[in-house]
Amino acid sequence: MRDFNEQVKNRLMFYFAVVFFVFILLVLRLVWIQVINSAEYKHKALSQRVKEFVIDSERGMIYDNTGRKIAVSLPAKTVVALPDNIINPQKTASELDPLLDINYNTIYRRITSDAAAIFLQRKIEDELYQKIEAKNLKGITFTEESKRYYPEGELASHILGFTGIDNNGLNGLELSYNNQLSGKAGKMIVERDAEGKTIPNGIRETVPGRDGYNIYLTIDEVIQYMAEKELENAEEKFDFSGGSIIVMDSSNGDILAMANTPTFNPNEFGKYPDRNWRNRAINDVFEPGSTFKIITAASALEEGVITENDILTDPAHIYVAGEEINCWSRYGHGKQSFAEVIKNSCNPGFVEVGLKMNKETFYSYIKAFGFGEQTGIRLPAEARGIIPEYERIGLIELATFTFGHGLSVTPIQLAAAISAVANDGKLMRPRLVKKVDTGNSSENIINDPEVVRQVISKSTADKTKELLKQVVETGTGTQAAIEGYQIGGKTGTAKHYNEDIYDSSFIGIVEAAERDLVILTILYDIKGETYYGSQTAAPVFRNLTSNILNYLNVKPDTSKKNGYETNETELEVPNLIGKSFLKAESDLRDQGFNVKLIGDGELVRAQLPDPETLTNYNSTVWLFSNEQFKEELLLAVPDFRGMEAAAAVKLAKQKGLNVVLDGSGKVIGQSVYPGKRIKSSKKINLKLR
The missing domain is CATH 1.20.5 (Single alpha-helices involved in coiled-coils or other helix-helix interfaces)
Structure with a gap:
């Protein structure tokens, strides 16, 4: 126990x-x-x-420069499934299958999942919302979200871009200004009981969000429409892959229009191929062809190696480093002033002028005009253009640069560079956005006009503009002329390598009241017999410019003469040998000559043309501090054939060449082939009969 x-x-x-x-x-x-x-x-x-609960912010609106809305946010319904409330998932899926963008199997899988709620299709059209709501499906409901909407459809689509389903920017300004446009989401915190009901005196807190900021553009909706319409019209006339138009206010860099084709509707961007989304005015490069001659002319005039009255010759070709460079004219333009070279768009003439500048000088002007670097317009994927590295540029490359071959530029680079010529030599940064409105005037983001650099002087810019006016008045750009308006410009035609396909362009400077507009038109990959810029791009420019001037209420003025007036006075070149550079330059300018000084010495040891030569008023006299500098110059040989002896001798002296006459009468032969470049000391034998 x-x-x-x-x-x-x-x-x-x-x-x-x-x-x-x-x-x-x-x-x-x-x-x-x-x-x-x-x-x-x-x-x-x-x-x-x-x-x-997340409270979505509303995306900011985008306005044109007159306050018209071109991108807004609208409420849109999203289809939501509540799987626990769906009684017959097979029937529900079959009812939704023909209406939604997803198939039966996907719908069924989603509405039978373990999720409390799941999106079926976001931001549907109102018509689709009405159809689904009318079916009164158990467990299918809707929530409201914000949807981006572009009231004008395709208008300015390449500038605006588009947003994704989550309202984030994916292209264009919607992408590059996404942080400003998207705003910041807010949230609401609510305390609930075990049954999910709100507790009356429980926690309730709201964290406010911030709606996106509104953006005001430089684009004018009407001018943008006009530009896009002209490209549409061109598609009916010519066979090309696409086109670009830029309208720029040269005084402040404002882009008034930037149009491209092919285009797309940003409200339905997914229905278009990716290539339609490309903003070719920003993203793509092309060979500018003869439009680049404006850069060559402005650079040479600024550098003082040429004036509009200097005498040049065109025997239809010129030889550089053993290569023949031809003129578009089969027979050439013969003896002509530089003003006529510009008017006639003469390739050999521009080559001769370009080679008067050394490589370092010309290359520096190409870079100064903004080629080879982004303009900073702040659009996605802006190309830099293709400018060969300095070390890889030889005489041939330098020669072809003068008429726009061998380098590639973007349309926006070309428009900005020519705007510098229109704007007293000041290169402006292209501007698309004027203001980001934060709702607080003291904190608004203002994009003021920005001068990048002074590229050429005002006097050179003015002279270049005057010379370009004669191109439109009587030269290769007559198809761009509009009666009563002051327009200067240049055509461009660049052939694709090894293909009979061309990029054709025209760029014009248009006087519009107190400002100059620069308007660029490009048609890419043109096929067929009609492909010259004068035949294709120039008429597009004329139609568009006429409409723009009418819209801006710029009245024609027939009292003004359009074009450069030549001074046919001839002057005798004095003897400057032995004089100081300072004295010689002063005397020459007083007598009406342009002067180019070569060398660092103090005294003139050689000159070109030689003393007692009769030449044009305001033509260039070269002064050398060393005779060797003159000997090193290569001078283009004219075609003397058919000229009287006196005229041949006079032209040879003006060019700085030595000729020896054999016989009398007219020249029937010459010992150096026309277009060859030789030293001034080499004698040219002329056979006369």
């Missing part, structure tokens, strides 16, 4: 020890939960009762 009692007592003690141990564990656990780690469990308890 005693052993039994002892055994019971031991069991009781054991059970008591176990219970006591468990009790200690529970106490320690309670201390851990209630004291040591109480904050964490309070947070978990609260999170079970508190529901956080």
Whole structure:
């Protein structure tokens, strides 16, 4: 009996020890939960009762320069499935299958998932919303979101870009200004009971969001429409892969229009091929062809190696480093002033002028005009253009650069560079966005016009503009002329290598009241017999410019003469040998000559043309501090054939060449082939009969 009692007592003690141990564990656990780690469990308890709702911000609107809305945000319905509430998923899926952009299997899989709620299709059209709502499907509901909408459809689509389903910008200004346009989402915190009902006196907190900022552009919706319409019209007349038009206010860099074709509707961008999304005015490069001659002319005039009255010759070709460079004219233009070279768009003439500048000088002007670098217009994927590295440029490359071959530029680079000529020589940064409106005038982001650099002087810019006017008046750009308006410009035609395909262009400077507009038209990859810029791009320019001037209420003025007036006065070149550079230059300028100084010496040791030569007023006299500098110059040989002896001798002296006459009458042969470049000391034998 005693052993039994002892055994019971031991069991009781054991059970008591176990219970006591468990009790200690529970106490320690309670201390851990209630004291040591109480904050964490309070947070978990609260999170079970508190529901956080995201409050979407509204994306900012985009306006043109007159305040017209061209990108807005509208409410849109999103189809939501509540799987727990769907009684017959097969029937529901079959009802939605023909209406939604997803198939039956995908719908069924989603509406039978474990999720409390799931999106089926976001931001649907109102018509589709009405159809689905009319079916009154159990477990199918809607939530409201914000949807980007472009009221004018395709208008300015390449500038605006588009947004994705989550309202983030994917292209164009929507992408590059996404941070400003998208705003910041807010949230609402609400405390609920176990049944999901809001607790009347529970936690309720709102964290406000911020709507996106509105953006004001430089684009004029009407001018943009006109530009796009002209490209559309051109598609009906010519066979080409696409086109670009840029209208730029040269005084401040404002882009009034930037149109491209092919185009797309940003409201339905997914229905178009990717190539339609490309903003070719920004993203693509092309050989500018003869439009680049404006850069060559402005650079040479600024550098003082040429004036509009200097005499040049074109025997239909010129030889550079053994290569023949031809003129578009089969027979050439013969003797002509530089003003006529510009008017006639003569390649050999521009080569001769370009080679008067050394490589370093011409290359520096190409870079100064902004080629080979981004303009900073702030659109996605802006190309830099293709300018060969300085070390890889030889005489041939330098020669072809003068007429726009061998390098590639973007349309926006070309428009900005020619705007510098129109704007007193000041290169402006192209501007698309004027202002980002933050809702607080003191914090608004203002994009003021920005001068990048002074490229050429005002006098050179003015002279270049005058010379370009004659191109439109009587030269290769007559198809761009508009009666009563002052227009200067240049055509361009660049052939693709190894293909009968061309890029044709025209760029014009148009006087419009108190400002000059620069308008560039490009048609890419033209096929067929009609491909010259004068035949294709120039008429597009004329039609567009006429409409723009009418819209801006710029009245024609027939009292002004359009074009450069030549001064046919001839002057005799004085003898400057032995004079100081300073004195010689002063005397020459006083007499009506342009002067180019070569060398670092103080005295004139050689000159070109030689003394007593009769040449044009304001033509260039070269002064050398060392005779070797003159000897190193290579001079283009004219075609003397058919000229009277006196005329041939006079032309040779004006060019700085030595000729020896054999016989009398007219020249019937010459010992150096026309277009060759030789030293001034080499004699040219002329056979006369």
